[in-house]
Amino acid sequence: MPTFVYMTKCDGCGHCVDICPSDIMHIDKTYRRAMNIEPNMCWECYSCVKACPQNAIDARGYADFAPMGHSVRVLREEEKGTISWKIKFRNGEVKDFVSPITTQPWGEKIPKLAELAEPTQEEVDSQLLCHEPDALNIERGLPIMDKSKFKQGVYY
């Protein structure tokens, strides 16, 4: 479901341009508003949809509920750490989803990779990636998610 921009809602702030990992969100040459220049190259990460402070970016749905009368809309509430999706199918059926974006305060858990010691040649040649095996946190075996811990909806 590639993304597209409502030109009348976009204020041209550049958050989507800044965040797009495919570098396909650009500024329109006529109206100075954001646009997806290559929808077929969009890998549908929805970073731009979630980042847009004006809710001006939508996802264009696939044929099971597109092309007419459907909508896929996202509301990102950073202060709450939630992201809500409203999927409206062409037959009028509506589905709402709310998920957590994060369970940690923003910007506090970014690993400071520059402060790590430079790896030796032996470490570079090994199969292990940076931080491994420590980052895998498997000293006590593989982690198991207890089914009783699953909850419906948002949990922190």
Next chain:
Amino acid sequence: MLSHNPFADLLPAAIMQTYVVLMFLLVVGGTLLDVIHKKSAKYFFQAGQKAQKSQTRSVGGGEKASIAVKTAVNDVMLSGEFCNARRRIAHLLGMYGFVIFLVTTVILIFSYPTSATAAPSLVTGLWHIGALMVCVGGYWFWFFIRVDVAAEGNAWYRIMRADLFILALLATTTFALIWSYLQIQGSGAWTTIAMILFVISSTTLFGTVLWSKFAHMFFKPAAAYQKRVQEADGSRANLPEPADKPAQFGLGIKREPARHY
């Protein structure tokens, strides 16, 4: 310099006044053509019809009037749409500077076209201050705030069609100030050159409405009004309701501006 009226005894009053009327007609004609070409009126009407189908409550006339006032104050007069504070300040400087510059130009040309009646220094002062405000907001935007400069990392001198409006506006006010300054200095030929550049740039500004961003001052308030009505009638442009969760994580992406080049 602030008490100088650059239009006094410049040309016969009728010529200057005809030019102003012509520019006004160009803006009106350009806007109408823009509405027809982009089908913006049709778009807003269809979007309104579509929203009506998913509304959860009806919005009365009184509430719509209140929304219109809120839109006029918050979205138009305070440029509340902008999420970036720097862009908002630059836009406010440019918008109010342009309005002041435009109104005082009309007053000077229609009421004080000759030196026989001296223009009040308040009007001439506002003319210069208005032009200066546009320059401050405009050049700040041009060199530092534009998204393709700040977020895409392009050079400031990369020009595209979307820049027609801002460049014509900046050229108009910049040449206006230079022209006024040179008039006071009495440098004859240079004054004429500055005046010709001022007239060319203002004609470009008002005559290219169809191709420039000039018409945004008409359709953006319409879009802001529609957005507020959709929030009031519950259709919310199909957006989900805000999540019933406490605010506890602070700003995410808004912590840092979109400027990573």
